[in-house]
Amino acid sequence: MRDPHLLALTVNDSEYEVVVEPRRTLADVLRHDLLLTGTHVGCEHGVCGACTVLLDEAPVRACLVFAVQAEGSSVRTVESLADHGELSxxxxxxxxxxxxxxxxxxxxxxxxxxxxxxxxxxxxxxxxxxxxxxxxxxxxxxxxxxxxxxxxxxxxxxxxx
Structure with a gap:
């Protein structure tokens, strides 16, 4: 791993620490490291919006945000919407x-x-x-x-x- 970075962030009200390369996107970390696959990756250019998450309550394209940019932030994914299996x-x-x-x-x-x-x-x-x-x-x-x-x-x- 090149230039590893220990990333601390809150995702769906849970605290995580993940070692990431600075070039990895937030979408990659959510899907592959945290196994939150509800965030879909479509165009990988920020055009389609399939990867939209809330970063400190503001909508962002997770494919355009480097994971290290989310350091210390709060992220909400689609998995945060349902409550104990009940749809929001x-x-x-x-x-x-x-x-x-x-x-x-x-x-x-x-x-x-x-x-x-x-x-x-x-x-x-x-x-x-x-x-x-x-x-x-x-x-x-x-x-x-x-x-x-x-x-x-x-x-x-x-x-x-």
């Missing part, structure tokens, strides 16, 4: 509104949507569409994804009041 409200909305088909892009969309809703809990359909436009899906046509995220936003606002 957003995951359930994706199912209810048919916001997934092949499912390859779904983890990235879920994490991007969590980031969008955290930043804009009152997001309109247009704001949701704009926020999600950074990710690509080849199956759904996007409307059902927007429907799922909008339904989640409405339900969260209703339960908060």
């Amino acid at each position: 409200d957003l995951q359930q909305a994706f199912s209810d509104h048919h916001g997934l088909q092949c499912g390859f892009c779904t983890p990235g969309f879920l994490m991007l949507a969590e980031g969008v809703l955290a930043e804009q809990p009152d997001a309109s359909r247009e704001e949701i569409r704009e926020g999600l436009s950074a990710n690509l899906c080849r199956c759904t046509g996007y409307q059902t994804i927007v429907d799922a995220v909008h339904a989640t936003a409405c339900a969260r606002r209703e339960s908060a009041s």
Whole structure:
């Protein structure tokens, strides 16, 4: 291993220390070292968004972030959404509104949507569409994804009041 680095980070509320080469991406470490395979790698150029995770609660492309850049940070992957085997409200909305088909892009969309809703809990359909436009899906046509995220936003606002 060339120039090994001991990396300490928090992933899904668990502390990890991993020895990595500085050239390895966060996606590589999540998938291969921590065995969190919900983070999908599509284009490996930051274009598709399949690898989107939350880094200190902000959506990032895990294929573009070197693992060492996440040193001391908190990372949330799609595995953080389900609670004791129960789908999160957003995951359930994706199912209810048919916001997934092949499912390859779904983890990235879920994490991007969590980031969008955290930043804009009152997001309109247009704001949701704009926020999600950074990710690509080849199956759904996007409307059902927007429907799922909008339904989640409405339900969260209703339960908060």
